Amino acid sequence: AQSVAQPEDQVNVAEGNPLTVKCTYSVSGNPYLFWYVQYPNRGLQFLLKYITGDNLVKGSYGFEAEFNKSQTSFHLKKPSALVSDSALYFCAVSKSGGYNKLIFGAGTRLAVHP
């Protein structure tokens, strides 16, 4: 069965410092991996995805993520955090061959402090 783990409920980082939000996955076959961001009382906004190709994926708002097949990880990163990056971040996975069912992680709340 597919599953996604986000081991940290919350990540705190000072503005200007690099940030990492962790995600590991379990899926049979080749995974499609996604990161979404959610602001309070809003839907999800797409940040980036990995389907195939280069393991380093660049997305919206300066975010990037690195696919590591051996560690089954897809950590979200940003070189310099902004206070406006504070939000809830979700990692999601679906099985290759279809963007069908997205299985979401529990979410990680990112708090960027001035």
Add this chain to the structure above:
Amino acid sequence: GAVVSQHPSWVICKSGTSVKIECRSLDFQATTMFWYRQFPKQSLMLMATSNEGSKATYEQGVEKDKFLINHASLTLSTLTVTSAHPEDSSFYICSARDWQNEQYFGPGTRLTVT
């Protein structure tokens, strides 16, 4: 980019009544839409997959007679919560999949049952 809308954005209803939530793809056609439920500070749980012109596919544990889904056109899916109870209070989010298999999320509908 592709836009998905939901209506209403929030609704309060009395216990025992039914409420309908609409999900529309505004600038693309979506043969498949998905309905998710999100409890406070928790992740999104897929409730059902809505396919245009056919019956919805419900996830295990989701009562199909309670959560009625109708995908009557390529741009509209509706979720009706029948005989609502306070435990149905939640944030309901839909997503729509375009011809390139990209999923776009709506802004969500907050349902409160009193």
